Amino acid sequence: xxxxxxxxxxxxxxxxxxxxxxxxxxxxxxxxxxxxxxxxxxxxxxxxxxxxxxxxxxxxxxxxxxxxxxxxxxxxxxxxxxxxxxxxxxxxxxxxxxxxxxxxxxxxxxxxxxxxxxxxxxxxxxxxxxxxxxxxxxxxxxxxxxxxxxxxxxxxxxxxxxxxxxxxxxxxxxxxxxxxxxxxxxxxxxxxxxxxxxxxxxxxxxxxxxxxxxxxxxxxxxxxxxxxxxxxxxxxxxxxxxxxxxxxxxxxxxxxxxxxxxxxxxxxxxxxxxxxxxxxxxxxxxxxxxxxxxxxxxxxxxxxxxxxxxxxxxxxxxxxxxxxxxxxxxxxxxxxxxxxxxxxxxxxxxxxxxxxxxxxxxxxxxxxxxxxxxxxxxxxxxxxxxxxxxxxxxxxxxxxxxxxxxxxxxxxxxxxxxxxxxxxxxxxxxxxxxxxxxxxxx
Numbered sequence: 001x002x003x004x005x006x007x008x009x010x011x012x013x014x015x016x017x018x019x020x021x022x023x024x025x026x027x028x029x030x031x032x033x034x035x036x037x038x039x040x041x042x043x044x045x046x047x048x049x050x051x052x053x054x055x056x057x058x059x060x061x062x063x064x065x066x067x068x069x070x071x072x073x074x075x076x077x078x079x080x081x082x083x084x085x086x087x088x089x090x091x092x093x094x095x096x097x098x099x100x101x102x103x104x105x106x107x108x109x110x111x112x113x114x115x116x117x118x119x120x121x122x123x124x125x126x127x128x129x130x131x132x133x134x135x136x137x138x139x140x141x142x143x144x145x146x147x148x149x150x151x152x153x154x155x156x157x158x159x160x161x162x163x164x165x166x167x168x169x170x171x172x173x174x175x176x177x178x179x180x181x182x183x184x185x186x187x188x189x190x191x192x193x194x195x196x197x198x199x200x201x202x203x204x205x206x207x208x209x210x211x212x213x214x215x216x217x218x219x220x221x222x223x224x225x226x227x228x229x230x231x232x233x234x235x236x237x238x239x240x241x242x243x244x245x246x247x248x249x250x251x252x253x254x255x256x257x258x259x260x261x262x263x264x265x266x267x268x269x270x271x272x273x274x275x276x277x278x279x280x281x282x283x284x285x286x287x288x289x290x291x292x293x294x295x296x297x298x299x300x301x302x303x304x305x306x307x308x309x310x311x312x313x314x315x316x317x318x319x320x321x322x323x324x325x326x327x328x329x330x331x332x333x334x335x336x337x338x339x340x341x342x343x344x345x346x347x348x349x350x351x352x353x354x355x356x357x358x359x360x361x362x363x364x365x366x367x368x369x370x371x372x373x374x375x376x377x378x379x380x381x382x383x384x385x386x387x388x389x390x391x392x393x394x395x396x397x398x399x400x401x402x403x404x405x406x407x408x409x410x411x412x413x414x415x416x417x418x419x420x421x422x423x424x425x426x427x428x429x430x431x432x433x434x435x436x437x438x439x440x441x442x
Contacts, residue, residue, distance in 0.1 A: 046093035051150050053087035057111065058143040065140060070118070070128065077119025084112040107146065109406070111139055216368045218255055220277020228258040231278035232271050235310070236285065238264040248275075255366075257281065274365075282360040289325040292351040296320045299327035299349040306347065306356055307331065315345065325351045333364065336374055339399040342367040342408050372400050372408045376429035383412040386432040387425060391416035401426050403435045411435055 060080040064073050088108045114135055118128070128136065223231065225246040233239050241264035249257040249272065256275035261268065264285075271283035294302075300317055307315050312331075316339060319330040326348055333343035348358035376383075380396055387393070395415040402408050411426040424438040 042093065046090050048154070050087055050090035051154050053083050053090060054143065054147050054150055057083040057087055058140070058147045061111075061136065061140040061143055065133075065136060073128070074119045077115045081112055081115040081119065084108050084115065088112070107142060111143070114139060216366050216370075218274055218276045218279065218365065220274075220279070222276050223273075223278040225258055228273040228275070228278050229260060229262075232260055232262070232273055232280055232283065235280045236269070236271075236283060238262065238269070240264065241269065244268075279361075279365060280359070281362055281365060282358070284358045286348075286357050287350070289350045289352050289357075292325050294327075294349075294351045294354055296322060296327055299351060299354065300329055302349050302354040302356070303327075303329045303331075303347040306359075307345070312345070318344075322351070326357065327351055333369075335369075337398070338374055338410070339397060339413070340369050341399055342369055342402045367402075367408070369400055369408055372410055373430075374398075374400075374410060376410060376412070378412075378429055378432055380412060383427050383429065383432055384414075386427055386434065387414060387416065388418075390418050391423060391425070392418065394422075398429065399426070401435055403428075409435065415440075 057080060060076060060083055064076040064080065088105065091105060091108065118132060118136075225248075229243055229246060233241055241262040244261040244263055245259075246261075247259050249259050258273045258275060260271045260273060262271075263269070267285060267287055269283060269285045272281040273279065274281060300320060304317070314334045315331040316334045317329060318332050318339065318341075319328075321328045329347050329349065331345045331347070333340040342363055344363045346358075346360045347356060349355070350357050376398065384393065384396075391414075393414050393416045397413045399411050399413040400408050401411045401413075410429040412429050414423075414425040414427070416423050416425060422440045424436075424440055425434070426436040427433065428435055
């Protein structure tokens, strides 16, 4: 009787366990499905936005060709500059970093550079020179080619219900034959985006950020995949984490690296580690944070200690934000008492217990700032003359800043007030040109 009683209890426990596992499995599957749907919707939106902006860009360039003076052309060039930036942003949202799409991105950068210099930054009203007009014609011609190529891909995506998540899987799997209509179409567009890109002269240089030779050289000896995992575990302090996946980063990566996935504390961790030196470029170990017990100041102390533990020196906290009970803190390198904004690090701290949820030193590792002259051409007094007379300067500093042309320049950084508003104004330290004006919000 007693034996039968225990058999019934054990059977019931097994049934409950099976039901629990089934429910857990179903919930995990639904969660994964919801994440995939969200990602697919995001990719689809970005792709259709890219098509819209390139369509508008081609039309805007064509309109500018019919205008006579720079004064009448300027509003159109400013609009073209805005559209090129939006198209560039939309392209960067797509999973194309694992495939060659550099020429198209370079083309969009060239459009932005040409229209900014010609329409935004230029103050004279003379007609475009023959060379400038020829460049504008070449931009227009190539924009039509790219527009037509994107329209073809868009038609296939909509007609055959193609998914961008499939594109991502194909690109990540190096052993799989990359036979995908979207990939083929985007590669074809990229191969066509060559005429104006290749014709760029030294007087009108290519975007320096897109050229690998201008990346900061990575130091250290090469590491294997298992060594990269060891570096990551040591960096995060998760020595008992279970390795899920280690793969080499795709061809579009800035440097050879490993993409690593791990499981720890019943959570997933994703990271990228360089092949040379085993540097952790970034990692993400997020979880829901439902309450706050720490202030932003306390979170900044945790992140500051984290940087000290990993031997980062001369880092200055420049920005503190809070989203959904998580602090996002940005640090920049301070060199010769000058803030170097392109060399930045971002850290996410949970405000319930101070755990580091994410770390990103991409800009700090890769941005090459050594070639920026750190001696200003203008004195502070000369630079102040370029400010609006209604601004009351509260603080002045020197800073290296990446301007609208994606070039690192030395600037005077003014924090000034007008009434109840506070502004951050960056003026080029060589010529006094205004690089950026920012209204600071609390």
